Amino acid sequence: MVKLTINGKVTEVDAEGDTPLLWVLREQAGLTGTKYGCGIAQCGSCTVHIDGEAVRSCVYPLAAVQENQKITTIEGLSATGDHPVQQAWAQLDTPQCGYCQPGMIMASAALLGNNPEPTDADIDKQITNICRCGTFQRVREGIHLAAKINTAQSSKGSAK
Amino acid sequence: MTIETIKVSRRQFVFGAAITGAGLSVGMALPLSKTLAAVPGSTRPEVNAWVVVAPDDTVTIRIARSEMGQGTLTGLAQLVAEELECDWDKVTWEYPTPGENLARARVWQSFSTGGSQGIRSSHQYVREGGAAARQMLIEAAADVWGVKSAECVAANSIITHTPSGRTTTFGKVANAAGQGVPPTTVTLKDPATWKVIGQPLPRLDTLEKLTGKQVFGSDVSLPGMVNAAITACPVHGGKLASFDAKAASAMAGVMSVVAVGDDAVAVVADTWWHAKTALDKVVITWDKGENANVSSASIDAFLTEGLSAEQAFVGNEAGDIKAGLARAARTYSADYSYPFQNHATMEPMNATAVWTKDRCEVWCPTQNGEAALAAAAAAAGLPQEQCDVHKVSLGGGFGRRGASDFVTQAVKIAMTMPGTPVKLLWTREEDMLHGYYHPITKARLTAGLDAEGNVDALHVRISGQSILATLIPQGLRDGMDPVVFQALAAEGDHALSYTVPNLLVDHAMRNTHLTPGFWRGVNVNQNAIYLECFVDELAHETGQDPLAFRQKMMRNHPLALAVLNKVAEKAEWDKPAPAGRHRGLSVCKAFGSYVAACAEVSVSADGKLTMHRIFAATDPGYAVNPQQIEAQVFGSFVYGLSAMLYGECTVQDGAVEQRNFDTYPSMKIAEMPHVDTTVMPSGGFWGGVGEPTIAVAAPAVLNAIFAATGTRVRHLPLKNQALRSA
Numbered sequence: 001m002v003k004l005t006i007n008g009k010v011t012e013v014d015a016e017g018d019t020p021l022l023w024v025l026r027e028q029a030g031l032t033g034t035k036y037g038c039g040i041a042q043c044g045s046c047t048v049h050i051d052g053e054a055v056r057s058c059v060y061p062l063a064a065v066q067e068n069q070k071i072t073t074i075e076g077l078s079a080t081g082d083h084p085v086q087q088a089w090a091q092l093d094t095p096q097c098g099y100c101q102p103g104m105i106m107a108s109a110a111l112l113g114n115n116p117e118p119t120d121a122d123i124d125k126q127i128t129n130i131c132r133c134g135t136f137q138r139v140r141e142g143i144h145l146a147a148k149i150n151t152a153q154s155s156k157g158s159a160k
Numbered sequence: 161m162t163i164e165t166i167k168v169s170r171r172q173f174v175f176g177a178a179i180t181g182a183g184l185s186v187g188m189a190l191p192l193s194k195t196l197a198a199v200p201g202s203t204r205p206e207v208n209a210w211v212v213v214a215p216d217d218t219v220t221i222r223i224a225r226s227e228m229g230q231g232t233l234t235g236l237a238q239l240v241a242e243e244l245e246c247d248w249d250k251v252t253w254e255y256p257t258p259g260e261n262l263a264r265a266r267v268w269q270s271f272s273t274g275g276s277q278g279i280r281s282s283h284q285y286v287r288e289g290g291a292a293a294r295q296m297l298i299e300a301a302a303d304v305w306g307v308k309s310a311e312c313v314a315a316n317s318i319i320t321h322t323p324s325g326r327t328t329t330f331g332k333v334a335n336a337a338g339q340g341v342p343p344t345t346v347t348l349k350d351p352a353t354w355k356v357i358g359q360p361l362p363r364l365d366t367l368e369k370l371t372g373k374q375v376f377g378s379d380v381s382l383p384g385m386v387n388a389a390i391t392a393c394p395v396h397g398g399k400l401a402s403f404d405a406k407a408a409s410a411m412a413g414v415m416s417v418v419a420v421g422d423d424a425v426a427v428v429a430d431t432w433w434h435a436k437t438a439l440d441k442v443v444i445t446w447d448k449g450e451n452a453n454v455s456s457a458s459i460d461a462f463l464t465e466g467l468s469a470e471q472a473f474v475g476n477e478a479g480d481i482k483a484g485l486a487r488a489a490r491t492y493s494a495d496y497s498y499p500f501q502n503h504a505t506m507e508p509m510n511a512t513a514v515w516t517k518d519r520c521e522v523w524c525p526t527q528n529g530e531a532a533l534a535a536a537a538a539a540a541g542l543p544q545e546q547c548d549v550h551k552v553s554l555g556g557g558f559g560r561r562g563a564s565d566f567v568t569q570a571v572k573i574a575m576t577m578p579g580t581p582v583k584l585l586w587t588r589e590e591d592m593l594h595g596y597y598h599p600i601t602k603a604r605l606t607a608g609l610d611a612e613g614n615v616d617a618l619h620v621r622i623s624g625q626s627i628l629a630t631l632i633p634q635g636l637r638d639g640m641d642p643v644v645f646q647a648l649a650a651e652g653d654h655a656l657s658y659t660v661p662n663l664l665v666d667h668a669m670r671n672t673h674l675t676p677g678f679w680r681g682v683n684v685n686q687n688a689i690y691l692e693c694f695v696d697e698l699a700h701e702t703g704q705d706p707l708a709f710r711q712k713m714m715r716n717h718p719l720a721l722a723v724l725n726k727v728a729e730k731a732e733w734d735k736p737a738p739a740g741r742h743r744g745l746s747v748c749k750a751f752g753s754y755v756a757a758c759a760e761v762s763v764s765a766d767g768k769l770t771m772h773r774i775f776a777a778t779d780p781g782y783a784v785n786p787q788q789i790e791a792q793v794f795g796s797f798v799y800g801l802s803a804m805l806y807g808e809c810t811v812q813d814g815a816v817e818q819r820n821f822d823t824y825p826s827m828k829i830a831e832m833p834h835v836d837t838t839v840m841p842s843g844g845f846w847g848g849v850g851e852p853t854i855a856v857a858a859p860a861v862l863n864a865i866f867a868a869t870g871t872r873v874r875h876l877p878l879k880n881q882a883l884r885s886a
Contacts, residue, residue, distance in 0.1 A: 015433075016412065032375075035378070035506070037821075038821050040588075040820055042820060042822055043506065075371065089370050090367060095366055095370070097229030097506065098369030101369050128830075129829075132504060132556050133556060134799055136794075136798060136828075139829060
């Protein structure tokens with residue numbers, strides 16, 4: 001058994017050390033919000049945060065995760081689904097089929113965590129997730145809107 | 161496209177013969193229908209098949225078509241809600257099952273979701289369903305009050321008796337309404353009075369997509385469920401010869417290694433990761449058959465021969481093409497080609513099945529619930545009445561999930577362990593190898609121009625695959641596949657947007673071993689590139705402005721002309737493009753809608769393409785939800801431009817060479833042009849939305865590339881072409 005800190009809870013999982021974190025999350029922790037798309041870190045559907053940084057979990061072996069590292073999945077991004085990225089996505093009706101969106105949202109949230117007001121060029125560089133429905137136009141708009149929501153919330157004294 | 165043919169015949173989308181099964185008699189012990197919320201219960205009273213109103217006034221609208229991102233779910237709900245006169249804020253939805261549809265004499269009609277048909281082929285009966293429910297609710301209220309129903313009106317889920325001012329809510333009379341007699345006729349609202357249709361309402365299914373709560377097919381979890389991974393013969397048409405499962409069977413979590421049909425091996429394990437890793441260790445011998453000799457080069461030669469073949473099916477003809485070309489002041493000809501492409505839905509194919517000798521149930525993302533049910537029953541060796549399919553969210557469809565091959569496989573695997581639910585999930589590699597590929601074709605276009613540079617004659621020869629011949633042969637007309645001529649047809653949903661006095665569009669059918677399928681946009685993808693780039697060539701060859709050149713041939717096509725003029729106006733075609741940028745145009749009628757695009761690109765000295773922006777216009781007749789239409793326009797552009805930039809499946813030794821997104825790339829956000837969409841519904845007809853605009857993205861960009869570089873790209877994808885000579 002291995003102990004992981006997932007979405008703020010210490011969770012025991014039973015998997016071989018070379019099991020990708022993606023499958024540990026989906027099949028051991030029962031968190032199916034994180035998706036399988038390619039298995040070779042090309043599409044980003046499996047993006048989660050480890051200590052706030054975006055990680056493609058389909059190629060991240062369980063053995064590489066330390067118990068004290070904080071894993072955040074789409075289910076744990078916010079308690080009530082109101083992270084600024086989620087708010088922006090809802091306002092713009094960004095998702096289409098929705099399958100890539102947990103990864104897209106996690107990648108966008110990580111970008112904003114490191115860079116509260118990303119430019120279009122920053123977005124081009126940092127958001128490399130594939131979306132076959134082609135939601136990119138509203139993803140870009142959504143990241144800019146989330147940055148504004150974040151600023152507005154911060155100025156009101158809310159937690160970031 | 162012949163809609164009826166496709167709708168009906170897709171039900172034939174069933175493979176293989178029934179399997180005799182493992183013979184064990186195990187009762188179905190699972191609470192099968194309680195695992196997912198979206199299973200309509202007969203326990204809840206309905207007003208009619210389309211509408212359920214709860215005592216708290218929540219309105220549940222039943223949706224027969226599949227939502228796969230295209231927004232049809234919300235659009236269809238808007239159609240029902242408009243006529244029902246309910247409070248939109250109280251609307252939710254659910255999928256009926258294909259089994260219920262069967263049991264109720266197809267009360268929901270077709271479940272098939274393809275060909276941009278969701279709304280345009282069901283708007284009438286769906287609205288009638290809403291109107292009938294409203295009338296039944298009003299009758300019930302009038303009954304309670306002892307007044308004439310003609311004195312009552314419904315609005316916003318409230319029924320009012322106008323003379324007395326008494327009111328009640330839908331929820332209070334819904335039970336009684338459901339006992340009432342359905343009206344024999346209903347009158348639909350005048351479009352001028354629509355309040356819900358035409359509004360840019362938010363989708364009904366967005367919030368669960370933001371939190372990871374949305375259950376896709378691959379997320380299905382049932383009590384006692386096991387997981388399966390599969391590999392089929394990499395050469396289409398090849399068979400399984402033998403396999404050695406010794407090493408795999410000893411691996412962690414592995415429960416069984418089984419042959420599936422005559423061409424695949426699956427590993428069943430406690431987790432999918434265990435199944436997948438064990439499958440890699442199964443030693444398999446394939447009998448690849450004669451298709452192992454096929455390569456991209458041999459297919460290319462096969463199709464090239466068709467470009468000048470004597471015999472071809474005539475899809476559209478006017479005047480006398482031979483005389484037209486013979487008397488031309490000048491003839492001009494060019495060859496184009498378009499490759500195989502995989503749908504590459506973000507979610508690989510999957511299905512979950514549980515089988516006993518008496519019953520089979522399947523949970524799967526499908527674009528055609530009824531075809532999935534037929535496939536499940538055929539595989540299970542049971543009548544359809546003893547089977548059902550529970551539709552689960554699709555992680556993309558694009559046409560791929562109209563097929564049910566994965567359902568057949570899941571049921572066959574489930575039959576090896578009666579009573580145990582088995583979830584089959586393909587790897588991305590399996591998905592790339594076993595697609596229903598975008599058909600491969602080539603085209604030779606020959607124009608006869610008069611002395612003033614007018615197109616007097618045009619011959620479009622297409623050589624290549626027919627989807628219908630392979631998948632739905634009963635849809636052929638005397639051997640001809642009408643779908644091949646999309647966007648080049650004489651009339652109808654895919655009518656050619658130009659008038660040419662002497663015209664011939666014909667098809668030398670050349671089918672390969674790789675199975676073709678319906679791929680978002682289907683044959684308009686390549687046909688629009690062939691025609692719109694060739695028309696652009698003719699304009700440049702004769703020194704005419706590409707807009708004016710098109711306009712001359714479009715006098716009899718006012719709606720197509722209107723969308724073309726709109727993008728020209730938005731792009732300020734009459735003024736020079738911004739410095740360093742170049743523009744290209746494209747126009748088309750597809751899936752019943754008129755669409756046009758003007759792309760603005762630049763190409764650097766070393767040949768790097770930047771797509772700055774694209775102006776798009778679409779006239780779908782009626783626009784049910786403009787903000788969703790806008791999303792479909794820019795979304796379809798990503799799909800179409802990914803195909804233009806990168807989309808290509810090549811064949812070596814009979815097998816597709818691309819196995820994942822590293823060798824089959826898809827466009828990223830950095831490459832995305834800004835899309836400025838004008839939705840301009842002219843009313844009076846119902847055109848499609850999900851697919852039409854895909855037709856114009858690539859040709860507009862390719863024409864802009866020519867304007868920028870003088871390089872005419874005639875062979876797709878672009879990744880294989882140098883835009884500037886080194």
